Structures are given as C-alpha cells and as structure tokens.
Amino acid sequence: DAGVIQSPRHEVTEMGQEVTxxxxxxxxxxxxxxxxxxxxxxxxxxxxxxNNVPIDDSGMPEDRFSAKMPNASFSTLKIQPSxxxxxxxxxxxxxxxxxxxTQYFGPGTRLTVL
Amino acid sequence: xxxxxxxxxQVPVFEEAPVELRCNYSSSVSVYLxxxxxxxxxxxxxxxxxxSGSTLVKGINGFEAEFNKSQTSFHLRKPxxxxxxxxxxxxxxxxxxxxxxxxxxxxxxxKLSVKP
Numbered sequence: 455d456a457g458v459i460q461s462p463r464h465e466v467t468e469m470g471q472e473v474t475x476x477x478x479x480x481x482x483x484x485x486x487x488x489x490x491x492x493x494x495x496x497x498x499x500x501x502x503x504x505n506n507v508p509i510d511d512s513g514m515p516e517d518r519f520s521a522k523m524p525n526a527s528f529s530t531l532k533i534q535p536s537x538x539x540x541x542x543x544x545x546x547x548x549x550x551x552x553x554x555x556t557q558y559f560g561p562g563t564r565l566t567v568l
Numbered sequence: 569x570x571x572x573x574x575x576x577x578q579v580p581v582f583e584e585a586p587v588e589l590r591c592n593y594s595s596s597v598s599v600y601l602x603x604x605x606x607x608x609x610x611x612x613x614x615x616x617x618x619x620s621g622s623t624l625v626k627g628i629n630g631f632e633a634e635f636n637k638s639q640t641s642f643h644l645r646k647p648x649x650x651x652x653x654x655x656x657x658x659x660x661x662x663x664x665x666x667x668x669x670x671x672x673x674x675x676x677x678x679k680l681s682v683k684p
Contacts, residue, residue: 458611487671496676497612497658510671545611556602557672559611 456480458560460546466566472534475563478527479548487557488521488531489545497545503529536567570595570661574675582683583651589644589678591659598664601642602672603633606656615657618642619664629653654682 459478467473479486487502501511506523514521518537523529533540543564547557575590593601600619604612616627623635633644642659659675 497674499671499674502671547612556614556617557612559604559613561611 458546458548458558460544460560460563462563463561464564464566466568467536468568469537470535471567472532473536473540473565473567475531475544475546475565477529477531477546477560479529479546480550480558481527482550483526483548483558484551485549485557486523486529487547487549488529489547490542491545491562492542500531533565536565538567541565541567570597570599570663570673572659572661572673572675574659574678576678577676578679578681580681580683581649584648586647587645587649587653587680589657589659589680591642591644591675593640593642593659593661595640595661595663599661600664601633601635602660602662603627603631603642603644604658604660604674605629606658606677608655612658615644649680649682651682651684653680655680 461476485504488500489497490500491497500513501521502509503523519533521531543562545562546560549557571594573592581587602617603615605615606612615631616625618625618635626632631646633642635642656677656679658677660672662672663670
C-alpha cells in the first residue's frame with residue numbers, strides 16, 4: 455500500500471492567493487482527517503470526514519478555509535485568500551473503522567505564505 | 569469528552585539511558601490509547617496502541633507502554649535509548665465505541681532529545 459499521499463509537499467505562495475492542498479487516503483479507509491501543525495499551536499485537528507461526509511469542522515479557523523471530499527479516494531483543503539499566519543505543515547490522515555482508531559498520516563504539506 | 573495531558577514538553581536524556589514519557593488521560597468511558605512518534609520533517613507514525621487485554625503493550629523500536637486504569641495513565645518507556653530516538657512523541661485517546669468513528673484527541677507532545 456502506498457500510504458496516505460499528499461500533494462504538493464511544499465507550497466510557497468503570496469498573501470491573498472488561493473491555495474489547494476490535496477490528499478489521497480489509503481484505499482478502503484472510511485475516515486479522513488486534516489490537521490495543521492505549527493510551533494506555536496502544535497497539532498490541531500481542522501476537520502474530519504466519515505464516509506465522505508464532514509462530521510466535525512469546529513477546528514477550521516475561519517471562513518477562508520474549506521474542505522471537500524467528493525469521493526472516497528480524494529480530499530482537498532482550500533485556503534482563499536491565504537495569509538502569512540496560515541504558514542504551517544498540513545497533514546492528512548486516514549483510518550478504517552475496523553482498525554480501532556489507528557490513524558495513518560501522510561508526509562504533510564509545508565505551506566509558506568509570504 | 570476525552571483528553572490527554574503530557575506532563576513534560578521536553579525530555580533530554582543521554583544515549584543508552586532509560587526514558588519514561590508521561591501521559592495521563594481523562595475520560596468517563598472506555599477508551600483506546602495510542603502513542604505516535606514524529607521524526608524531524610516527517611508525519612506521525614504509530615508507535616503502539618492499547619485496545620484491551622494485557623495492560624503492557626509493546627511497540628516498535630523497543631518501546632513499551634503500560635495502561636494503568638486506576639491512575640488513568642499510559643506512560644511510554646524504553647530501557648535504553650539511541651540517538652535515533654530523538655523525535656517528538658504524542659499520546660492520544662479516543663472513545664471506545666466498539667468501532668472507531670470519533671476523533672483522536674492528541675496531547676501537546678513531548679520532545680525527546682537523546683545526547684551522546
């Protein structure tokens with residue numbers, strides 16, 4: 455299995471630009487999670503999906519952030535417009551219901567907003 | 569809701585010394601417990617997990633953890649650490665629904681620094 459795939463691995467953009475992060479979960483997994491990690495705030499859960507349906511988006515910082523999961527094998531996290539304070543590493547993780555909560559993380563996307 | 573407290577933000581230790589990383593959880597219901605490790609510039613990787621049964625759980629790279637229900641703890645231990653164990657370690661908890669449809673609650677992490 456290829457594991458959780460995220461793209462791009464690095465993104466540098468200018469303030470005000472739209473940013474789209476992509477994630478392909480492990481095949482057969484039912485849940486998908488988006489996290490953000492910074493030195494100041496640590497690891498934060500932004501949103502998660504069960505069977506492609508958003509369950510909890512309380513961690514999404516503001517309306518500039520949106521996430522979609524159009525099918526079981528793809529999800530996007532979009533920031534529009536981006537701001538310097540959005541600079542962070544964004545992780546995607548997936549999980550199967552029968553794996554007793556074990557989440558498998560992707561390698562992350564390092565976002566820098568100038 | 570379930571929560572986790574990692575009592576030490578940083579733990580420096582010399583190579584070949586033993587180490588214990590502390591984790592306490594809070595929950596009124598049955599839970600699953602996890603330790604994840606994050607090496608520099610990488611994603612999180614599962615180290616070990618407690619679901620049920622034996623309270624002593626063995627994981628990868630020689631780590632083990634003991635579930636203590638009376639003390640609501642799940643401390644991580646290794647008898648002899650290596651330089652390569654330098655990483656950040658996260659404790660996490662999730663409610664045991666009989667399946668897993670909720671979200672993991674992570675602690676703030678403990679940075680283990682192994683010195684020669």
